Amino acid sequence: MTVREAIEKLMVYGIRNELIEAADSIYAANHVYDVMGLEPEYDFNPAAGNLDMNDVTPLEEILSCLLDDACDRGRIDSGVASRDLFDTRIMGCLTPRPSDVIKKFHEKYQESPEAATDYFYKLSKDSDYIRTYRIKKDRKWPAATRYGSLDITINLSKPEKDPKAIAAALSRKQEQYPMCLLCPTNTGYAGRLDHPARQTIRLIPLKLDGADWFMQYSPYVYYNEHCIVLSGEHVPMKIEKATFRRLMDFLKLFPHYTIGSNADLPIVGGSILTHEHFQGGRYEFAMERAGIREKVSFKEFEDIEAGIVEWPMSVIRLDSADPDRIVELADKILSAWRSYSDTDNDIYAETDGTPHNTITPIARMRGGLFELDLVLRNNRTTDEFPLGIFHPHQELHHIKKENIGLIEVMGLAVLPARLLGEMEELKKAILSGDDIHNIPSIEAHADWADEICRKRNDITPDNIDHIIEEEIGLVFANVLEHCGVFKDNEQGREGFRMFIQSV
Ligand SMILES: [Zn+2]
Structure with missing residues (x-):
């Protein structure tokens, strides 16, 4: 895929997912070229009529083509933080303005609260604010x-x-600036290596107990429609x-x-703890x-x-x-x-x-x-x-x-990502009967693994995945018991x- 093709596909993606309208495609494409630091070729014309509207190339592929090109030309470095800053900037060229999103949300709300949140959640994913392919x-x-039944996620x-x-x-x-990740001043912020880019975040204003609050979605989506409801002011949790x-x-x-x-x-x-907020979904x-x-x-x-x-x-x-x-x-x-x-x-x-x-x-x-x-x-x-x-x-x-x-x-x-690799190593060690106390990378799990082996004498390569998942669930129940006063x-x-x- 060439950069030119990628930008054309991106416009198709934007129109199909209602981030932009057909009349916006030339305008948005020129913005993306500017972000890329490139001049379009003389015959480039991404008017909607010239685009292949049946194209369904996944967004991840389109962005990855643009990111690789920007890396190759030295426009950005190849670290994940730089790439995330850059593709958010690109998607910011297609994401509707905050006022348009708020207007649309209120229109949908007239239909039903569900219609309003459905619209807003879909927008948050389509704009790549929520990176669904990563989630x-x-x-x-x-x-x-x-x-x-408890839920476990890694x-x-x-x-x-x-x-x-x-x-x-x-x-x-x-x-x-912004004072924290939850401040409304994040809206449209370009980000830094130590602070994510937020050109694609959108917030819906709410009145709660007479005060100004906002609703947004969590970019990490720990569960369906994981939203964050935050105070308009940077004040500590209370x-x-x-x-x-x-x-x-x-x-x-x-x-x-x-x-x-x-x-x-x-x-x-x-x-x-520094910014008052709720979480829901x-x-x-x-x-x-x-x-x-x-x-x-x-x-x-x-x-x-x-x-x-x-x-x-x-x-x-x-x-x-x-x-x-x-x-x-x-x-x-x-x-x-x-x-x-x-x-x-x-x-x-x-x-x-x-x-x-x-x-x-x-x-x-x-x-x-x-x-x-x-x-x-x-x-x-x-x-x-x-x-x-x-x-x-x-x-x-x-x-x-x-x-x-x-x-x-x-x-x-x-649960933290490190567990995934550790559990794979642990399963191998259990199956081959190694002494886990002698393997530094998973030594921390040794007592627990001994206990599991004592409890279950039926561990096989076929059932070990399930057994470990079950046992992690039991540890989590135990974690919650420890927290009970x-x-x-x-x-x-x-x-x-x-x-x-x-x-
Ligand atoms: Zn804040």
Whole structure:
């Protein structure tokens, strides 16, 4: 494919996917030539009538032709960061302006909220903001556990983050533009080697609890229609009464989406604490399928159906037709939890003035009712558990040591890419009976592998893939159990009841 052919094909792609209209093709093609730093040949004419509208060359191939040419001519270097900056710049020539996208979104919303999000999600993929061909390489599987079927994914498109680096970022001075990855000022930004290009990102403005917020999709798509809902201002994560009101307001606008917030403290929060945001999407998480273990009732809120969820973490579920009542009760539970200590269960609300208690809230509609899950969290560390008492403990770090944030809490494990290669090596070693303790690259998995071999004496080349997948699922269930503040045993259950009493 020549550059000229690639640009013609790109115009066909843009028209077919409604990024541009037929009348835009000459204009957009000239922009792409400019980005390439090339002059078109004298007889180049990409008017729609001259294009082969039946061409269905995949976008990845078209872009790769343009990227290779730019590399060969030394216009960009061949690193993936440079290539990503460059092809986003190219796709920016075809992506409709923010105001056009917002207008179209509102038109579709008149049809239905689903039609609006369908349009916006498709645009986010077609513009290559979401690199679907890269996401496709992620590994995903369901894993049966006593809490139902959990989702495991090995993400190949996002680097692992160290919890300490995340905490450090919170105190770092913000002097860069855009101040963070979630700031609305990213729209159209050309990017740098240490910050992704955002010519193709589009944001939809929303009013939540009277404030200006925006919705965009996540470029990493951990699950279907994975959206990010962010504050118009760069302000730190904070769980407060207004958070619950905003979640309810979001559900009124998009009742077909789940929406939740990460907690506002390090270790138990997400990877970005510096900019207030929610994450949601059109996906049934395992937690949503989990039933009620024990019904409870809160004084003066007898109209709200409440219960403790059958889940490895400590979750109170509230259901009501009236979102305002849910907000009132959730706020009461939050205030009670912030200052609640239960030394028998190792829960200290604060140490030396540093607060440890917070909540991960998750909201959805269920059978016409508003539903809010409140997950109780505590981020205290000790010498024995320097990464957190209610965090995966040392023996599980070979699978997961990162923060257990909102997405994991809901039952979807996002595991680091390094695991893929390690598991292949591990399977080979198990099958050939090697001593894994002597293989440095997978030594971290040795105790776990020994345990698996003890448990299963039927491992064969045919079933080992499945066995390892199952076992990773069991580790993940265990990870979530470690994060639960009230354990599922007599002492934990009793502690949970006492907290609910105290509310
Ligand atoms: Zn920001």
